[in-house]
Amino acid sequence: MKGRTIILDHIQGREAAALMVDGVLDDFLIAADAPAPGTIYRARADRPVKGQGGMFLSTPDGPAFLRQVKGLAPGAMLLVQVTGYAEPGKAIPVTNRILFKSRHAIVTPEAPGLNISRRIRDDDKRDQLLEIAHDQMRDSAHGLILRSCCQEADADEIAEDISAMLVLADQVLRDTGTEPEVLSEGDGPHILAWRDWTDPAEVATAPGGFEDYGVLDALDTAQGISQPLSGGGHVYIQPTRALIAVDVNTGSDSSLAAGTKANFACAKVLPRALRVRGLGGQITLDLAPMPKKDRKGFESALRAAFKSDPDETILAGWTPLGHFELQRKRGRIPLTEILK
Incomplete structure (x- = not known):
């Protein structure tokens, strides 16, 4: 089976997405019980770990660990984002450099400026994208990165993505709560597939797709x-x-x-x-x-x-x-x- 196919289905009651390339399983995403990368918390600083230059934090999902912090006192509240999955028995890895990422746009609150993927080399296209970016960002203090898939994307879709990420960024960053809380959930497998598997592909959403396209056999091997x-x-x-x-x-x-x-x-x-x-x-x-x-x-x-x-x-x-x-x-x- 030639070409790229994205299959959105469920396995063992979990949402999952598979990417088949020329009949071979190229990538696989599945929902886990742990907090998904991209989740944003309002967290409380608990205790520093001087030997590692970090701080343990309290979150609604358990302890988290933030590396390379200075001037952060125990008891302080801060916003952090999950960067990956923790090893068994270890704290959730987080960062205080928060990103708001979608298919076409990434809003970067701590890094102002408008940037376009280097993979987009056509000057006319870059000028068009800068025009869209300026129109959407206006006087926002946040930064913006336009991803490589903007090369073939519709202008309205790009503008909609930028607007959605700006609204989410403002909503999260204006938070004034005083207790640990989940402010934004990380994306699930189906949204991640739409967000990150951007090359042209057939998309299959019918139940039983994993069996029909050979995903289950490939998972047995994996x-x-x-x-x-x-x-x-x-x-x-x-x-x-x-x-x-x-x-x-x-x-x-x-x-x-x-x-x-x-x-x-x-x-x-x-x-x-x-x-x-x-x-x-x-x-x-x-x-x-x-x-x-x-x-x-x-x-x-x-x-x-x-x-x-x-x-x-x-x-x-x-x-x-x-x-x-x-x-x-x-x-x-x-x-x-x-x-x-």
Whole structure:
């Protein structure tokens, strides 16, 4: 099945969205019990953690942790936004740099100015977008980023998005409450799919879509540790409490270049494999044997593969034992913890 298809459905009573590209599950979003990233709280500062340069906060959903705070005294009220999912037993990660994000526009209260995605290079289009932005923002003190999908979007849709985010920003930032409270819920899977999967795609909303489009079979594979590679090899992805171990196996290929081919195939599929499984944190790659002269090419292939991935990933580099390490944002809850 060629092309891109977005399937909006439910699984095990949870709202979920799947993105199929050429018949392969490319991304998967599912509602979790934990607060969704993007949720905005009015929170109370509880106690500082000097060794980590942060502060524990009280929220309606439990303790949160805010890094790099200065001049914040216990008992103070502040607005914070959830940035990801917490590891078991840890506080909710939050930031005090709040964003109001939609499909076309991002309102940035702490960063004034009008900005347009660098991917939009047509000068006439950029001028048109600036005109829309100025018309909607007027004398607002907030900043604005227009996303790359504005390139093909209708002007009225862009203006509507900017207006909606401005209204939400003003509503939240003018809050005068005195107790911890949820001020804005993070987006669910169906809204996230509309917001972030912006390339042209067929959209399927009929019940049973996950079965009809092969999503359920792909999820069965994703809940296992093995990910097949082109050429007959496999990648084994095993989360542990400390890190995620990734082992590259050449399979039945016994040629001299088997290790190099398997490693480059791993670089190509790894972002999708981690994304669909909802995995983040510290990741260690135990690669198949390959000459040191091929390491630079492998790094370039890995960097290219992660370039379009939505979750921030840092390529940390090689260890003395020849492993390659990554650091990936915990933007999702592992699939195996939700689908049991």
